[in-house]
Amino acid sequence: MGISEKIKEIEDEMKRTQKNKATGSSLSPFIRYIYFLKIRDEGKLARLRAQLLEPGPGSGGGGGSGFDVSKSGDARVSLVGFPSVGKSTLLGLITKTRSEVAAYAFTTLTAIPGVLEYEGAEIQILDLPGIIEGAAEGKGRGRQVISAAKTSDLIVMVLDATKKLEQRTLLERELEAVGIRLNREPPNIYLKPKKSGGMKINFMSPPKHLDEKMIYNILRDYKMLNAEVLIRDENATVDDFIDVIMAGHRKYIRCLYVYNKIDCISKTYLNQLAREPHTVVMSCELGLGIKDVVDRIWEDLRLLRIYTKKKGVAPDFNEALIVRGGSTIEDVCDQIHRSIKERFRYALVWGASAKHSPQRTGLNHQVMEGDVVSIFTK
Ligand SMILES: Nc1nc2c(ncn2[C@@H]2O[C@H](COP(=O)(O)OP(=O)(O)OP(=O)(O)O)[C@@H](O)[C@H]2O)c(=O)[nH]1
Numbered sequence: 001m002g003i004s005e006k007i008k009e010i011e012d013e014m015k016r017t018q019k020n021k022a023t024g025s026s027l028s029p030f031i032r033y034i035y036f037l038k039i040r041d042e043g044k045l046a047r048l049r050a051q052l053l054e055p056g057p058g059s060g061g062g063g064g065s066g067f068d069v070s071k072s073g074d075a076r077v078s079l080v081g082f083p084s085v086g087k088s089t090l091l092g093l094i095t096k097t098r099s100e101v102a103a104y105a106f107t108t109l110t111a112i113p114g115v116l117e118y119e120g121a122e123i124q125i126l127d128l129p130g131i132i133e134g135a136a137e138g139k140g141r142g143r144q145v146i147s148a149a150k151t152s153d154l155i156v157m158v159l160d161a162t163k164k165l166e167q168r169t170l171l172e173r174e175l176e177a178v179g180i181r182l183n184r185e186p187p188n189i190y191l192k193p194k195k196s197g198g199m200k201i202n203f204m205s206p207p208k209h210l211d212e213k214m215i216y217n218i219l220r221d222y223k224m225l226n227a228e229v230l231i232r233d234e235n236a237t238v239d240d241f242i243d244v245i246m247a248g249h250r251k252y253i254r255c256l257y258v259y260n261k262i263d264c265i266s267k268t269y270l271n272q273l274a275r276e277p278h279t280v281v282m283s284c285e286l287g288l289g290i291k292d293v294v295d296r297i298w299e300d301l302r303l304l305r306i307y308t309k310k311k312g313v314a315p316d317f318n319e320a321l322i323v324r325g326g327s328t329i330e331d332v333c334d335q336i337h338r339s340i341k342e343r344f345r346y347a348l349v350w351g352a353s354a355k356h357s358p359q360r361t362g363l364n365h366q367v368m369e370g371d372v373v374s375i376f377t378k
C-alpha cells in the first residue's frame with residue numbers, strides 16, 4: 001500500500017470513530033478509548049503526511065523553485081506557518097477559495113491560491129503547506145514553501161497563540177536562512193565592484209561595529225579585490241555588509257505576525273500579544289479580528305489607488321488603478337497600457353501629491369493615495 005492509500009484508510013477510520021463519538025455519549029470508557037485511538041492515529045497520520053512532503057531521492061533537497069502558481073492580481077501575500085496553525089482556515093475566511101482544513105498536521109500539501117478583494121484591488125493570497133524546523137535545509141517541502149514566500153509582496157506569518165513564543169523566532173530563522181529579511185530596509189551601504197584600482201573604503205561617520213580592516217577582509221573572502229565602498233550607517237554590522245555583497249540573493253519583505261486561536265488563551269496574554277509590533281490577533285473559530293487582519297494586509301502592502309480622468313469628464317471613482325507605494329506617473333502609464341509612455345507629453349495631477357491642483361508633471365512625478373491623473377499624449 002502506498003502512502004496516499006494508507007492516509008486515506010486512516011482518514012476514513014477517523015471519520016468513522018468521530019461518528020461513534022457523537023452517538024455514544026453514555027459509554028464514557030468506550031468514548032475515551034475511541035478518543036485515544038483517534039489521537040494516536042492523528043500522530044500516525046501527521047507522520048505519514050510529512051513523508052508525503054519529503055523530497056524523493058535525487059530531487060535535490062526539496063527543490064528551491066516554489067510552487068507552480070502564477071502571480072495574479074495587484075499583489076501576492078503568502079501564508080507561512082507551522083502545521084495546523086489555521087492558514088487554510090484563514091484563506092477560507094478572506095477569499096472564496098476553499099482549502100482543506102483539518103486537525104492533523106500537513107493537511108495542505110501544495111500552494112492554494114485565493115483572491116482577496118479589497119476596495120477595488122485584487123490581492124492573491126497563497127495558502128502554503130506548513131513548514132517545520134530545518135525547512136531551509138530542505139526538510140519536508142520547506143524549501144519550496146520558503147521559495148514561494150520569497151516571491152510575495154507580504155508574508156503573513158500565522159502563529160498559534162496557544163503555542164510557545166519561540167515558534168516565531170524559529171520561523172524567522174528559517175526565512176532568514178534563505179536570504180529573506182523581514183520588516184527591514186536594505187542596509188545603507190554603497191558597494192560598487194570595479195575591474196581595477198583596488199579597494200576604496202569610506203565612512204560617513206565612524207561605524208560602531210565595522211572598521212576598514214574588517215571590510216577589506218570580508219571583501220577578500222568574497223573574492224572582491226577591486227571595489228568602492230561607502231558606509232553611510234554608523235550602526236551597520238558585518239551581517240549588513242555581507243547582505244550588501246549578497247544583494248542579489250536578499251529579499252526585503254514586510255511581515256505581518258498573525259496570532260490565531262485567541263479563543264484558547266487568557267485576556268492578559270492576548271493583550272500582551274496584541275501589543276507586539278507588526279502583530280494582529282484573531283480567532284478564525286469565533287470570527288474575531290479577521291477584519292483587522294485584512295485591513296492590516298492592505299496597509300502593509302502599501303498599495304495606492306489612483307483614479308484617471310478624461311478631459312472634460314469627472315473622474316470615475318469606482319474604477320481605481322492599483323500601483324505600488326513610491327510609484328511615478330511612468331508606472332501609472334504602464335498600468336494603463338504598455339505603449340502609452342512612448343506617446344506621453346505631460347500629466348495633470350490633482351490630489352495629495354500635487355503642489356497645486358492640477359499640477360502639470362512629467363513621467364518622474366511620484367503619485368500618492370487617491371490622486372487623480374490625466375495623461376496627455378501626442
Ligand atoms: N481553537 C481554534 N481552532 C482553530 C482556529 N482556527 C483554526 N482552528 C483549527 O485548527 C486546525 C488546523 O486548521 P488548518 O486551517 O487546517 O491549519 P493549517 O495551518 O492550514 O494546517 P496545515 O495545512 O496542516 O499546515 C483545524 O482543526 C481548525 O479547525 C481558531 O481560531 N481557534
Ligand SMILES: [K+]
Nearest residue numbers: 084102104107
Ligand atoms: K491542519
Ligand SMILES: [Mg+2]
Nearest residue numbers: 087088107108
Ligand atoms: Mg492548510
